[in-house]
Amino acid sequence: MSAHPRLSMNQATIKYATLDEALRVTREGGYASIGLWREPVQQLGLDEAARRLADSGLRMSSLCRGGFFTLPEGAARREALDDNRRAIDETAALASAGAPGSAAVLVLVAGGIPAGSTDLVGARGRVADALAQLAPYAASAGVTLAIEPLHPMYASDRAVVSTLKQALDLAEPFDADAVGVVVDTFHVWWDPEVFAQITRAGASGRIASYQVCDWQPPRPAYVLLGRHYPGDGVIDFPPLYRAVAAAGYTGDIEVEIFNADICSRDGEAVLTDVIERFRTHVG
């Protein structure tokens, strides 16, 4: 079975695989593109990971992830910003090594409210400060920082950026090449403003990544793993697809599913399922 030409397999969907294994099953599964995560890249070392990506012939659609910008001033915050500079370097190197059409896009998760704090407003302000510090570095590396709003159920512990509007407000002071946004159906499907904000993102060329997976009630016990194959939940994908296309996004479309059942299955079977689900439900 051959995949939709813009379909990309986010590595987290088959997360027990090493980078080598993920590249192999993705290529053999008929995909032309993969979304990478930093940890498996770092296990091999950046240079070696870049060589193997080049050898695979796959495009890289994004690198996950930087961010975690909400810590107050101090050593831990400085280390987080340094780590983001390394992530920018990794993104540039991998995008150069991947097949033509690779995207030098670093996905950013804003970070939650620091332990013991109730200062949501302050935490959001520190996200804006971190972007201002990193955007010039990203621009000079040719990398786009892609702010990913996460569903509001993660607002306390993972991402104080909860809506596409917020992400676009944060991106607005910067060139669109340096700071964009991620549209992930799982995180934004519920938002009454989602179509208006996708249109707004298109007008400023800010959509750096489009990611799809489904939302299925009831929610599972472990909040991070409740993502589903497109078609297994409540999300109406075609209007979102059309909106993102109308907004000018022509890049790869990542399927990123965190789901304990899917993660523990055979990678090849998952890749085949995703091709079929994508064809039926997403495009």
Next chain:
Amino acid sequence: MSAHPRLSMNQATIKYATLDEALRVTREGGYASIGLWREPVQQLGLDEAARRLADSGLRMSSLCRGGFFTLPEGAARREALDDNRRAIDETAALASAGAPGSAAVLVLVAGGIPAGSTDLVGARGRVADALAQLAPYAASAGVTLAIEPLHPMYASDRAVVSTLKQALDLAEPFDADAVGVVVDTFHVWWDPEVFAQITRAGASGRIASYQVCDWQPPRPAYVLLGRHYPGDGVIDFPPLYRAVAAAGYTGDIEVEIFNADICSRDGEAVLTDVIERFRTHVG
């Protein structure tokens, strides 16, 4: 210990209590107001429940709940609307029986996306249709329908109304006496627009109820029970309190906590805790 004069105990916080028991512990706990639920009222019958509320000397701050407006046309939808008319009648009767200052406010939960559907937009449209059918009935009964936006994590299965902005948009076609909104800190704290929308609600006199409880990470396995005492989580209550006050809301403030540990505790102890937490964190 005596309670803040505007503090109201929502009966769900001590939900294993019968109406009699809830009225008794609330009054003896030093509260002047209680938020009631329909089921314990119906167990006694409306007339008897109204007599016992009158005997208690307590105010009623709201009745939970009506709504569930997202079903498509058919018998089940007509039955849901009839049930809402009964809920309006109950609200009027109980508010008359309660002590002066009782609020004839019926809390509405919009309802989720019907099983098997992905039509979020259609479901939202049916909420608006139901309000249009019920608002005249509520107005003639002197009851305010109070739309409660629920946190977006409930958008699929409980409430397709997720933000205060959405609730206010739905309320706007109607007189503020007939259709208002509930501001519940648990549901709206994460919203970047929350302060602007509270101000907007104030300008049109739409805040029919203010409810408080806290949000604590990590989220529990059962998504409906993850509410906490004010002060145990990430919500910054004083700015919300000030915003609601500046918006002109002078009614009772309900503490509504769904939490398995708290529910299974002795009611008197919970009421005492809430008085202290309210004094320290909310006002």
